[in-house]
Amino acid sequence: MVGAIGDAAAPSRVIWYRNLYIQVLIAIVIGVALGAFDPALGTAMKPFGDAFVALIRMMIAPVIFCTVVHGIATVGDLKRVGRVGIKAIVYFEVVSTVALVLGLIVAKVVQPGAGFNIDPAKINASSVANYVTAAKQDSIVAHLLGVIPSSYFDAFAKGDLLQVLLISILSGIAIAHLGQTGERIAVGIDMAGAMFFRVIGIIVRFAPIGAFGAMAYTIGAFGIKSLLSLGALVATFYGTSVLFVLVVLGAIAWYSGFSILRFIVYIKDELLIVLGTSSSETVLPRMIQKMRGLGASQSVVGLVIPTGYSFNLDGTNIYMTLSILFLAQATNTPLTLAQELQILLVAALTSKGASGVTGAGFITLAATLTVVPDIPITALAVLVGIDKFMSECRALTNLVGNGVATIVISRWEGELDKVQLAAALNGATPAALSRPDLPLGADPLTQAGVPVRDNRRV
Numbered sequence: 105m106v107g108a109i110g111d112a113a114a115p116s117r118v119i120w121y122r123n124l125y126i127q128v129l130i131a132i133v134i135g136v137a138l139g140a141f142d143p144a145l146g147t148a149m150k151p152f153g154d155a156f157v158a159l160i161r162m163m164i165a166p167v168i169f170c171t172v173v174h175g176i177a178t179v180g181d182l183k184r185v186g187r188v189g190i191k192a193i194v195y196f197e198v199v200s201t202v203a204l205v206l207g208l209i210v211a212k213v214v215q216p217g218a219g220f221n222i223d224p225a226k227i228n229a230s231s232v233a234n235y236v237t238a239a240k241q242d243s244i245v246a247h248l249l250g251v252i253p254s255s256y257f258d259a260f261a262k263g264d265l266l267q268v269l270l271i272s273i274l275s276g277i278a279i280a281h282l283g284q285t286g287e288r289i290a291v292g293i294d295m296a297g298a299m300f301f302r303v304i305g306i307i308v309r310f311a312p313i314g315a316f317g318a319m320a321y322t323i324g325a326f327g328i329k330s331l332l333s334l335g336a337l338v339a340t341f342y343g344t345s346v347l348f349v350l351v352v353l354g355a356i357a358w359y360s361g362f363s364i365l366r367f368i369v370y371i372k373d374e375l376l377i378v379l380g381t382s383s384s385e386t387v388l389p390r391m392i393q394k395m396r397g398l399g400a401s402q403s404v405v406g407l408v409i410p411t412g413y414s415f416n417l418d419g420t421n422i423y424m425t426l427s428i429l430f431l432a433q434a435t436n437t438p439l440t441l442a443q444e445l446q447i448l449l450v451a452a453l454t455s456k457g458a459s460g461v462t463g464a465g466f467i468t469l470a471a472t473l474t475v476v477p478d479i480p481i482t483a484l485a486v487l488v489g490i491d492k493f494m495s496e497c498r499a500l501t502n503l504v505g506n507g508v509a510t511i512v513i514s515r516w517e518g519e520l521d522k523v524q525l526a527a528a529l530n531g532a533t534p535a536a537l538s539r540p541d542l543p544l545g546a547d548p549l550t551q552a553g554v555p556v557r558d559n560r561r562v
Contacts (some may be wrong), residue, residue, distance in 0.1 A: 105157065120147070124373045128137070129376055131222055133378070135322075138324070143323070146320035146321060146323055146325075147320075150325075152314060153321055164385065167388070171297060175407065176279075188407050189407060199416065200416060201448075202348075204422070210426060216433070220434035220484065241296075241489065244253070252267070341497055345497050356508060362529055374394065377390075378500055378503055384413070391466065394507070398525050399522065399524035401520075404517055411549025418502060418505035419499065419501025423498050424451045424469055431484070432479050435479065439479075443476060474499075
């Protein structure tokens, strides 16, 4: 494939307005302005955001399948796959618990709900009826059984992340035991993966349109006033999330040999897309490639990123404990230490049901509230108007957390190319590292001919 894109004799820089980061940023600003000055027209832009999310979502299942299957099939040591999975789950649980505790502590110190004096009897609960019903129907057993699809291809049809991950792991293990036949199948799957990533590169070019539509709808439908009315909670949540990213994830990153700030700059395009669409799911395929570009092995990336989208939701965890205590304070409902510990325990379980889809965090919050009857569940109606603004922060924090987890676990496994990590975080693109024929500054996700291969140190 070398030379297929073009043979640039000398490095060149991408014109500023062709940079995806700039395009998405401009689109978000225009979307906010349109939604604020003409709410009706802004609300009408919703199909643009929905279409972009739908386009990305239709590619997630095949991308995860190809990535995970090829990663497992080419490992050669299935015990290592299990070891990576165990390390990932342990890491997720520890960091997620820290996020839950941080949200609880900040809520008790800042008291964002103090002084609201909300009377639950006067709340119109119709706006949260659907969320409450969904929360009551869900259970831990039902969620676990829901991981098993009704058929092999049903997982692809539904696009359920955990179902796709399950059949991908099983398929990868099966292929690894097929000898030479399995090797040929793995090559074919890798070639299919290259095609799927190429399709993602085409779709991502429409990210500015999607971000514009989603942001215009958010501001037009919910308005700035709803944001300002509960500004204390929103500001507290955003501040707590920033604190978690810079201090908690920053310390983990520092211990693992990289800078959290440089990492954030490295995934700035993805962060802006998430900001515009309120869903981290829209950048899942890009994050797989970006993590490979940082020197993480294909097998670790293929397992950690998809799993993290259901089990490593740091932003959602902060949101849950912070919001529950806010509602308790706003309705003047005192909580005992035992009840607060119960909230932590239940939230640690229910948060595993939330995915990268926007709105899932609100359903998870409703499910957690059902076990604390002292707080009226109808109080959730207070948060409906601002949940869309908070979902953006949830998705952003979740995305950063999953990226950091991938690098950390790759390092634990001894499969992190530290030279490539340092080079990429200092400005060299993954394409420039593996494809010298591409100009410096080129977007490796839309211009590279094939996805970055497994780069383990062996």
